Amino acid sequence: MTEVQQALAEAHRREWAFVLAATVRVAGDLDLAEECAQDAFVAALATWAERGVPRNPGAWLTTVARHRAVDVLRRDQTLRGKLPLLVDANPSTPGPAEQEETGVIPDDRLRLVFTCCHPALAREAQVALTLRLVCGLTTAEIARGFLVSEPTMAARITRAKKKIATARIPYRVPPAHDLPDRLDAVLTVVHLLYTTGHTAPQGDTLVRAELVERALDLARMLHALMPDDREVRGLLALLLLTDARRATRTTADGRLLLLEEQDRTQWDQQAITEGRELVLHTLPRGRPGRFTLQAAIAAVHADAPTYADTDWREVLSLYDMLLAVWPSPVVVLNRAVAVAMVDGPAAGLAALDAVADDPRLATYPYLAATRGDLLRRLGQTCDAAQAYRTALSLATNTAERNFLAQRLTEVTDA
Amino acid sequence: MAQQYAILIYGDESGWEDAGPEQFDQMMKAHGAFAQGVAAQGGKIVGGEALGLTSTATSVRGDVVTDGPFVETKEALGGFYIIEAADLDQALAFAKQCPAPAGGVEVRPIMDTSGGAPGA
Numbered sequence: 094m095t096e097v098q099q100a101l102a103e104a105h106r107r108e109w110a111f112v113l114a115a116t117v118r119v120a121g122d123l124d125l126a127e128e129c130a131q132d133a134f135v136a137a138l139a140t141w142a143e144r145g146v147p148r149n150p151g152a153w154l155t156t157v158a159r160h161r162a163v164d165v166l167r168r169d170q171t172l173r174g175k176l177p178l179l180v181d182a183n184p185s186t187p188g189p190a191e192q193e194e195t196g197v198i199p200d201d202r203l204r205l206v207f208t209c210c211h212p213a214l215a216r217e218a219q220v221a222l223t224l225r226l227v228c229g230l231t232t233a234e235i236a237r238g239f240l241v242s243e244p245t246m247a248a249r250i251t252r253a254k255k256k257i258a259t260a261r262i263p264y265r266v267p268p269a270h271d272l273p274d275r276l277d278a279v280l281t282v283v284h285l286l287y288t289t290g291h292t293a294p295q296g297d298t299l300v301r302a303e304l305v306e307r308a309l310d311l312a313r314m315l316h317a318l319m320p321d322d323r324e325v326r327g328l329l330a331l332l333l334l335t336d337a338r339r340a341t342r343t344t345a346d347g348r349l350l351l352l353e354e355q356d357r358t359q360w361d362q363q364a365i366t367e368g369r370e371l372v373l374h375t376l377p378r379g380r381p382g383r384f385t386l387q388a389a390i391a392a393v394h395a396d397a398p399t400y401a402d403t404d405w406r407e408v409l410s411l412y413d414m415l416l417a418v419w420p421s422p423v424v425v426l427n428r429a430v431a432v433a434m435v436d437g438p439a440a441g442l443a444a445l446d447a448v449a450d451d452p453r454l455a456t457y458p459y460l461a462a463t464r465g466d467l468l469r470r471l472g473q474t475c476d477a478a479q480a481y482r483t484a485l486s487l488a489t490n491t492a493e494r495n496f497l498a499q500r501l502t503e504v505t506d507a
Numbered sequence: 508m509a510q511q512y513a514i515l516i517y518g519d520e521s522g523w524e525d526a527g528p529e530q531f532d533q534m535m536k537a538h539g540a541f542a543q544g545v546a547a548q549g550g551k552i553v554g555g556e557a558l559g560l561t562s563t564a565t566s567v568r569g570d571v572v573t574d575g576p577f578v579e580t581k582e583a584l585g586g587f588y589i590i591e592a593a594d595l596d597q598a599l600a601f602a603k604q605c606p607a608p609a610g611g612v613e614v615r616p617i618m619d620t621s622g623g624a625p626g627a
Contacts, residue, residue, distance in 0.1 A: 211595075213595055213599070259616055260595045260614075260616045261510045261594045261595050261598075261616065262594070262595045262596075263593075263594040263595065263596050267596070271596075
C-alpha cells in the first residue's frame, strides 16, 4: 500500500462519519450525501498523490464532498425539487456559505447517529444503517457481518433510508427530555454490534473482529462527542473490559475457553486500565445505569487473580443493582452464576428457577448450558447431560457447540 | 414545510358495544383536549372522524359483498386523524397524546401524489 492509500484508508476509518454527517446537511438527502462523500475519497487518491496528504484530511474530504453536493444540486434544480429533503431541525445553524467564511465545519456526527438509531426504525435496520452511514462499511461487508445475503442487506438499507425520507425522520440530536431513551437505543445498537462480533451467533469462528473493532470505534466516538454522559462512558468501559479478554477466549484451534480456564496473564492490561478508570470515574456519581453496572462487573473480573479468588460477593451485589435497573431474564441467568459461586451450586439452581420457563429464553442456549454446569457440579450427571443436550440443540456457533459436546461427553462418561 | 400524517386509532371495541352516554362524553372530551393540545404545540388537525363499530361494516372485494370488516382483528380501526407536523418526532409526540384507551395508534405519512411516482 502506498503512503497515500494508507492515509486514505486511515481517513476513511476515522473521518467517514464526520465527512458524511457534514455533507448530509448540504445535500439534504442521505443517498446524495453518500455519493458525494464517496466521490471525495476517490478524488483524494489522485490529488493527494500529486500534492501530498493534507494536514487535516477530514476537513479536506468534507470540503470536497460538500462542494460536490452543492454542485449537483445547482446543476440539477429539478433533482433538488424531487429529493425528499431531510428535515433539518435547526435552520439557525450556519449554512454552507457562512461556514466557508468561518472555516468551521460543524460536527454533525451525533445527528447522523441519532437518525440511524431512530426508534421508528426496526432494530436490524438501525444496526445496518449505523454500520453503513456512520462506519462507512459497504453493504457487502455488513451482509457478511450478519450472515445474510447482499441483496437482503441492500434491501434492508434501502427500505430504512426510504422511511427516513418519506416519514420525515428528522436529522437532529433529540431534545433533552427525549435524550435518555434515544441514547439508550444508540448504546443498545453499539452493544449489539459488539456482542454480535464478540460471540458470532453462527458460523465457524467465535469472534468477528471487524464488528468488534467498529463497535469500539463507535463507543469511542460517542464518548468523545458526549464526554459527560455516564452511560456512554459505561458502555465504552464495558466494551474495553470485555474485549481485554478477547485473545484468551478460544484456543489456537478455535476451542472455547470459559472465564475460569482463560490465561489471565494474556488479558490486555492497557484496555483493562482504561476501562477501570472509566468505571471508577462513573460509579460514584449517582445511580449507575445498566452499561455502567455491567462494566463494573467486568472490572471486578478483570482485577481478580483467578476465577475462584474473584470477589463474588461484590459481583453478586452489582448484579442485584443491575437487576433493579434492568430486569432482564439474561441478568437473572448471569446473577444465578454469581449466586452459585457465593452460596453453592444448589442456591444457583434455585436462582435459575425464576427464569426456567421464561419464553424470552426459550431459544437461549446459555440457560440450559448454565443449568447443566450447576447440575454437573452437584454430581447430578444424568440431569446435567439432559441440560447439555438441550443447550446443544439450541447453540448455532461451532466453537460453542464443540464445547457443549465435550461437556456432554464428560458427564455421560462419569 | 409541514408534512401530513394519518393517525389511525386502533382498539378493542368490546367496551363500546354497550357504552352509555357518560362514556361517550368522556371520549369526546378527551378528543377535544387532544385537538386543543395539538394546536397549542404548533401542529394542525386537518381532519378526522370516528368510525362506526365493525359490526356495522360491509366489505367488498371485486363483486363479492360480505358482512364485517375487511380484516378481522381483535383491535379494530375505530377512527383517524389527519394532522400536520414538522417531522416524524413531532407527529409521534402528538400520537402519544391521542386518546386510544383500548389499544393504540399507527402513524403513517400521507403520500404526496402531486409530484409523480411515490417514495422512489
